Amino acid sequence: MSEEIKVQLTTKPGEKPDSNNLSFGKYFTDHMFIMDYHKDKGWYDPRIVPYAPIVIDPAAMVFHYGQAVFEGMKAYLTDSGKVLLFRPDQNMKRLNRSNDRLGIPEVDGEFVIEAIKKLIEVDKSWIPTEKGTSLYVRPFIIATEPCLGVRSSYTYQLMVILSPVGAYYSSGLEPVKINVESSYTRAVRGGIGFAKAAGNYAASIKAQENAKKEGYSQVLWLDAIEKKYIEEVGSMNIFFKIGGKVITPEINGSILEGVTRSSVLTLLQEWGVPVEERKLSIEEIYDAYKEGNLEEVFGTGTAAVISPVGELHWNEHTMEVNNGEIGELSQKLYDTITGLQSGHLQDTRNWTMTF
């Protein structure tokens, strides 16, 4: 795509939120990016416009049949005042994998990255600079055709909105408590679990809220078929350090292939830490725990980067991990990835894009 991105600036810039009190995805910047799709025209009319409610037919397919996908990444301001994006090409590749599964037309990933860069430039003053804060970038695509037949929509809208977000843990890394979900399931082979599709998250809310009520911050999903193998956490992939080895569930069609997961795997390999991507059952973890071999557990995802797990609850078993403290490896991974993201560590892997 080579169409020029039109820019219409707001005449009423909003007030910026207090960067010490941002929480997640609650505030939005002054502008947004929009691009339309029609099956006879392809993607067209890319434009940056003031952030505002959209006008959409109540029969738009997204409301009825959930044809919607999204991505999530973060932009950081470096000490030299540049904007840094972390592996945005990976998000675009995943967006197109999601699109393919949901019957949504492919996008030109490079063009969308250009659009994101242009949008961030326009709203650059919104990037918070407090340690741990960043500008969350949310590209998403929705089916807009007003029609109640169940099929792929003929029209779509791709939008990008930006949200200044706080440090996931206000006081640095904090171990979380996680509950292994034994009745609800999130996804299954042959389904849409590997796609970042709206419907997957709707399916997860109830279990997530039940866990919250009981004091857990997230749910750890088991596979839907045998209710035995570890899948992933609410919005993170998960890693276990057992007897010196790091194990994470393999990509199997039902879990999301996280960008942070892939970065962690690369780093561990570079550091010479033995890593395995394979099926991993909850019993294996419990056995390791009983033998005193469950050394560290951590989640990986764009929002928290690395999230150490201090306690894992499975049916009647409570497994405390590393005395509820942050593991050495979790800390090192967190420091390295956030170091690369803030521009404090030099990027030797072509992971960052600055502008």
Added chain:
Amino acid sequence: MSEEIKVQLTTKPGEKPDSNNLSFGKYFTDHMFIMDYHKDKGWYDPRIVPYAPIVIDPAAMVFHYGQAVFEGMKAYLTDSGKVLLFRPDQNMKRLNRSNDRLGIPEVDGEFVIEAIKKLIEVDKSWIPTEKGTSLYVRPFIIATEPCLGVRSSYTYQLMVILSPVGAYYSSGLEPVKINVESSYTRAVRGGIGFAKAAGNYAASIKAQENAKKEGYSQVLWLDAIEKKYIEEVGSMNIFFKIGGKVITPEINGSILEGVTRSSVLTLLQEWGVPVEERKLSIEEIYDAYKEGNLEEVFGTGTAAVISPVGELHWNEHTMEVNNGEIGELSQKLYDTITGLQSGHLQDTRNWTMTF
């Protein structure tokens, strides 16, 4: 709920479509019903307003996390000029089951039926009268809070839109060809398959479109765990008449509990036809076919009422059913249910609501 439903009539009534060329869910009437929800207020401000695009924040949760459910039923005009709804109480019960699973607040089903009746009265002139046509009623609920945290929304909108729809089969009942889907899956136990949730349909589009390309009108889903047991068709439940007995998959958490399915079960029992609701494998069906015992296959759903299956395709096997013709029982069920819906047959079961 007892709040009064405000009515604001359109000043620009639309043009009615040709009732011989309606297709499904393409045209909408002049008005719609809207009601808002806020977690501190409950459902409020029920109103009938001119049908128009809605204005909604791009961060509204429905676009990102798919918290959306819907219902579908039909309104018919009887010979005496009354409007007839078929078992709307069943749709409301199911709506609340869907709500519960998706973390959406309960609605007062009776109140929503009142709202639907009032809306249909306002747009009564839109009910088509050609044989087989009707007014499709689509209540749906979407999460409207602008927030990117993954949790239940604090605000929702319930809307009802109306669409004059054509006869599903322009020339009466027509047997369809169906493909048994062997790789994609629709839902699994512990998931949201039993709910009429937007995400389930997004997950089904790709398989559905692949089947269409190969000349099949719908996909027959197998269970996700053993890939063996019959679940349901795209938007229908399914019944098999084998050696004089009628068998349909039992309600198992992953299929939708169809209102038409339940009506068919009741009618068959009343008629003394042996019926079984149980697990049913595709091999059992193929065996019955080979033994010449596969007498009839039909789908049941609001859109088509009864849809005879003339051909079932499973991997390399093609099973022709009843010489590709409409079975006697399928025809009798179709005649009975459409007879009740049009008001031509007397309702002795309290299934219809006229006004």
